[in-house]
Amino acid sequence: xxxxxxxxxxxxxxxxxxxxxxxxxxxxxxxxxxxxxxxxxxxxxxxxxxxxxxxxxxxxxxxxxxxxxxxxxxxxxxxxxxxxxxxxxxxxxxxxxxxxxxxxxxxxxxxxxxxxxxxxxxxxxxxxxxxxxxxxxxxxxxxxxxxxxxxxxxxxxxxxxxxxxxxxxxxxxxxxxxxxxxxxxxxxxxxxxxxxxxxxxxxxxxxxxxxxxxxxxxxxxxxxxxxxxxxxxxxxxxxxxxxxxxxxxxxxxxxxxxxxxxxxxxxxxxxxxxxxxxxxxxxxxxxxxxxxxxxxxxxxxxxxxxxxxxxxxxxxxxxxxxxxxxxxxxxxxxxxxxxxxxxxxxxxxxxxxxxxxxxxxxxxxxxxxxxxxxxxxxxxxxxxxxxxxxxxxxxxxxxxxxxxxxxxxxxxxxxxxxxxxxxxxxxxxxxxxxxxxxxxxxxxxxxxxxxxxxxxxxxxxxxxxxxxxxxxxxxxxxxxxxxxxxxxxxxxxxxxxxxxxxx
Numbered sequence: 001x002x003x004x005x006x007x008x009x010x011x012x013x014x015x016x017x018x019x020x021x022x023x024x025x026x027x028x029x030x031x032x033x034x035x036x037x038x039x040x041x042x043x044x045x046x047x048x049x050x051x052x053x054x055x056x057x058x059x060x061x062x063x064x065x066x067x068x069x070x071x072x073x074x075x076x077x078x079x080x081x082x083x084x085x086x087x088x089x090x091x092x093x094x095x096x097x098x099x100x101x102x103x104x105x106x107x108x109x110x111x112x113x114x115x116x117x118x119x120x121x122x123x124x125x126x127x128x129x130x131x132x133x134x135x136x137x138x139x140x141x142x143x144x145x146x147x148x149x150x151x152x153x154x155x156x157x158x159x160x161x162x163x164x165x166x167x168x169x170x171x172x173x174x175x176x177x178x179x180x181x182x183x184x185x186x187x188x189x190x191x192x193x194x195x196x197x198x199x200x201x202x203x204x205x206x207x208x209x210x211x212x213x214x215x216x217x218x219x220x221x222x223x224x225x226x227x228x229x230x231x232x233x234x235x236x237x238x239x240x241x242x243x244x245x246x247x248x249x250x251x252x253x254x255x256x257x258x259x260x261x262x263x264x265x266x267x268x269x270x271x272x273x274x275x276x277x278x279x280x281x282x283x284x285x286x287x288x289x290x291x292x293x294x295x296x297x298x299x300x301x302x303x304x305x306x307x308x309x310x311x312x313x314x315x316x317x318x319x320x321x322x323x324x325x326x327x328x329x330x331x332x333x334x335x336x337x338x339x340x341x342x343x344x345x346x347x348x349x350x351x352x353x354x355x356x357x358x359x360x361x362x363x364x365x366x367x368x369x370x371x372x373x374x375x376x377x378x379x380x381x382x383x384x385x386x387x388x389x390x391x392x393x394x395x396x397x398x399x400x401x402x403x404x405x406x407x408x409x410x411x412x413x414x415x416x417x418x419x420x421x422x423x424x425x426x427x428x429x430x431x432x433x434x435x436x437x438x439x440x441x442x443x444x445x446x447x448x449x450x451x452x453x454x455x456x457x458x459x460x461x462x463x464x465x466x467x468x469x470x471x472x473x474x475x476x477x478x479x480x481x482x483x484x485x486x487x488x489x490x491x492x493x494x495x496x497x498x499x500x501x502x503x
Contacts, residue, residue: 011041019050027054045071049081056088064088079108083115095122113143120152129159130357147177151186158190161335161351161400166190181207185217192224193350195339200224215241222249227341231257245416248279255283258450263287267297275299275385276497279416281474285444290452300386300472304459307442308375308470312424314367316466323466325360327426330401330489333358338400342411344481346404346488353399353491364491368422368468369394372495375420375470386472391419397496404438404488409481412446418473418494425467426491429484436460437482440469446476 018033034051037044052067068085071078086101102119105112120135133156139149154169170187173180188203201224207217222237226249235253238246247270254263267287270280281299288295295301315323330349338350354365372394379387397418402410406429415421429438443458445451460480461469471477473494482488 045074045078052084061088111142113139117149129156129355132156147173151183159355163190163336163350181211193338197224215243248277251283278473282414286449300384303472303475306472312466312468329358329360342413345408348402349400354396391497395496397494399493401491406485410479412476412478415473415494419497420495421473422470423490423492425463427489429482429486429488436480438488439480441478442475
């Protein structure tokens with residue numbers, strides 16, 4: 001709450017009376033007092049902004065926005081009105097306008113930690129994670145004891161693949177505010193990406209101790225147990241969480257532990273929902289072949305016929321500037337490695353490459369988006385959910401590089417949280433006597449699924465440097481081992497379903 005810079009005695013008395021009511025939390029009386037002052041003295045910007053604060057707190061955003069606008073007409077540099085207007089506009093989803101308000105406030109006073117923090121949140125929401133991190137750091141330089149800024153800076157570092165930095169900030173956030181379950185949960189996620197499963201589980205358990213009904217912590221605890229192979233322990237946590245792809249995870253636990261009756265019941269329940277889960281699609285197809293049944297899950301019942309393979313002009317030339325720039329970026333980029341148990345003789349980056357600001361990565365992301373559109377157009381006559389409910393706008397669930405050395409290979413797996421998966425090849429080893437070493441194999445079996453009878457189809461995709469391959473995320477895929485000394489380097493990614501769509 002503010003008071004005028006040069007008030008008349010009457011203005012000061014009336015405003016101070018309203019502020020006193022406001023501070024006592026007698027909001028109806030304070031609101032009446034501000035309105036009375038505005039009726040008598042309509043050129044006091046502070047009365048408008050303080051009234052806007054009450055309106056905003058009670059959910060009356062349109063009125064709060066109008067009141068801030070009136071205050072700014074009287075004083076274009078009215079700091080509190082700029083901040084309140086930014087908050088109200090952000091709540092309405094008008095991110096660009098909200099950002100302009102925050103930046104205007106910072107032009108007036110550059111060291112307001114709350115405004116820096118709010119601008120960081122807005123940038124983070126827009127996917128501008130590097131700039132968001134800079135805002136959180138500036139806020140912390142002014143106000144070191146700011147647990148939420150440490151927490152969100154941890155999120156920014158995580159998205160850029162800097163897991164150690166993320167862990168440092170999550171732990172600092174917890175040190176400053178041990179009672180915040182979100183920080184414990186996200187610390188667990190970062191530890192899990194480093195394959196530090198036991199301390200990750202301890203973090204999730206602490207989050208649940210603080211908030212027993214916290215579904216994300218339940219789900220993530222299930223995931224940690226899932227990765228440890230403790231599937232019978234993991235399944236109840238997924239069921240209790242009831243979020244994200246919980247039903248698909250439960251189905252996986254039942255199928256891998258050969259609880260076929262429970263699997264069949266859960267699959268039947270899934271058939272009554274939208275057919276939008278790649279993991280359920282993979283399980284349903286595998287179960288259908290194993291048991292000689294029809295595959296009734298319509299995410300993409302014929303996934304091997306929905307593979308898209310093209311040569312990228314931008315990358316295929318021997319001395320392609322973009323390909324060379326990407327290889328240099330991968331060699332130099334400051335990103336942690338993510339543990340990948342299926343990857344042998346190789347490393348995988350953490351975070352999301354396409355949330356970084358390096359120009360070659362952003363250029364490649366633009367090229368890939370064009371092929372997402374081409375994929376949808378190429379398969380437009382398909383009646384499966386994958387094509388008919390294709391994500392618009394296109395958004396990357398994640399993107400990472402994989403570098404393999406001699407003997408490298410990747411075991412067959414699917415991407416459970418994607419929709420359409422893909423890979424771009426930047427460097428490939430010699431194909432060996434078979435002609436297939438280092439190639440991509442796609443099929444309907446993998447990940448140690450139980451085999452009751454033979455007949456799981458697969459195909460080998462012979463790839464070249466500069467190729468892009470897109471395929472349904474429900475398809476198992478693996479890299480065939482290679483003996484050559486040359487390095488194999490690719491960038492893999494997933495297209496994300498529409499916000500709010502069940503996965």
